[in-house]
Amino acid sequence: MIKVIFFARIREHLGCAGRDLEWHSSVASVQDLRTFLCTEGGASWQEALYEDNIICAVNQEVVTPEQPLCDGDEVAFYPPVTGG
């Protein structure tokens, strides 16, 4: 299982806080996962998940799109942070 979560503007844009996916070879990296989600979700997902400066974290560490994914990973997509 891969747990995917979305935050802030991305979550609102998608109307979705997150979803669980079975791990399979077509979601073996962050880039593959994003392609899979956009293929399923259509234009609004494509727009949200390819937003400029979108950040991806795997198991709560920021990663690049090439990051491989394993069964059990938690993957988060979020916009640039604005705390403090």
Place this chain on the structure above:
Amino acid sequence: MSILSVQVQEGDFDPGRLQNELLGQAQEEGAVATFTGYVRRSNNEQNVHGMRLEHYPGMTEKSITETLEEAADRWPVHAATAVHRVGDLAPGDQIVWVGVSAEHREAAFSACEYIMDFLKTRAPFWKKELGDDGESWVEARDSDVQRAERW
């Protein structure tokens, strides 16, 4: 070995009490530097009526802890505390408090500024402001990224 503490909470905090707790954790301090951040009353010439702060539970604490550890590696810090609020806030409310104790002021000032610069650019918090024209997500600022890149 520095004593590091991170709290993410909905409730308000008392800076005086946090500073006393920081001092109570270690001996031989000659200096404490602190920073308190507040909700602005206006932004981009609009009045701010309120703010909602969202975060990524777990990663937020982990990310701030890493920042405190980095600061403690770079400067001789005795203790460092970061407190950040989430949820609904009003103009003028306190949002964030960072305190650093050290033997001398240079380490305390530098570590406190370093922690704030990286908290602002790395910790997964997002602000949504309620302004005159309704709700809007606060945009990240390049100047914050540039400040963090100085280190």
